[in-house]
Amino acid sequence: GAVVSQHPSRVICKSGTSVKIECRSLDFQATTMFWYRQFPKQSLMLMATSNEGSKATYEQGVEKDKFLINHASLTLSTLTVTSAHPEDSSFYICSARDAQGARTGELFFGEGSRLTVL
Amino acid sequence: GDSVTQMEGPVTLSEEAFLTINCTYTATGYPSLFWYVQYPGEGLQLLLKATKADDKGSNKGFEATYRKETTSFHLEKGSVQVSDSAVYFCALSDNTGNQFYFGTGTSLTVIP
Numbered sequence: 001g002a003v004v005s006q007h008p009s010r011v012i013c014k015s016g017t018s019v020k021i022e023c024r025s026l027d028f029q030a031t032t033m034f035w036y037r038q039f040p041k042q043s044l045m046l047m048a049t050s051n052e053g054s055k056a057t058y059e060q061g062v063e064k065d066k067f068l069i070n071h072a073s074l075t076l077s078t079l080t081v082t083s084a085h086p087e088d089s090s091f092y093i094c095s096a097r098d099a100q101g102a103r104t105g106e107l108f109f110g111e112g113s114r115l116t117v118l
Numbered sequence: 119g120d121s122v123t124q125m126e127g128p129v130t131l132s133e134e135a136f137l138t139i140n141c142t143y144t145a146t147g148y149p150s151l152f153w154y155v156q157y158p159g160e161g162l163q164l165l166l167k168a169t170k171a172d173d174k175g176s177n178k179g180f181e182a183t184y185r186k187e188t189t190s191f192h193l194e195k196g197s198v199q200v201s202d203s204a205v206y207f208c209a210l211s212d213n214t215g216n217q218f219y220f221g222t223g224t225s226l227t228v229i230p
Contacts (some may be wrong), residue, residue: 042160046218
């Protein structure tokens with residue numbers, strides 16, 4: 001199946017710094033990518049939908065100025081957690097839909113990025 | 119709106135036991151249904167899918183049948199292994215392909 005790669009898989013940063021997480025579709029073009037946040041032992045929470053060449057669509061309650069999303073190309077979306085604080089520590093997962101799979105809506109997921117803010 | 123309701127866990131089974139994880143859905147139109155699996159510390163992987171009523175998805179010994187009459191997509195495996203220990207998510211994609219909904223996830227632990 002299609003491959004989505006996320007980087008870094010783990011990152012530890014100091015409070016107040018910014019962290020960038022990359023999500024790449026390796027063997028297909030993704031006009032739409034999704035960013036999720038997952039708390040321990042909980043389900044996925046959709047944060048935003050990233051659209052290539054346009055602004056991301058954020059879910060209610062997600063601070064767009066804190067979680068900056070850029071989808072500059074058909075294979076890359078980035079999530080930047082700005083001025084990170086300990087409460088931002090979480091597992092962040094991206095996903096993408098292959099245009100070929102659009103009818104079935106199948107999503108392909110990255111490996112996830114665990115952010116720890118000290 | 120569309121939604122997915124999944125059996126709550128955690129579920130603990132002995133090796134070779136039979137597994138059922140219930141999943142029901144609410145949707146307008148004809149959604150596609152999925153089961154994803156998340157192993158510890160990893161992202162989600164597609165386990166199986168079904169795109170229309172009466173379809174059966176299967177993979178690695180797991181099966182689920184898309185039942186429109188009962189709006190269900192229960193996950194089953196006849197004989198679980200320790201390596202099946204993971205969190206399982208039932209999911210739905212609406213018929214436009216634009217929206218994706220996840221269940222809350224069910225944690226499965228298989229003990230030797």
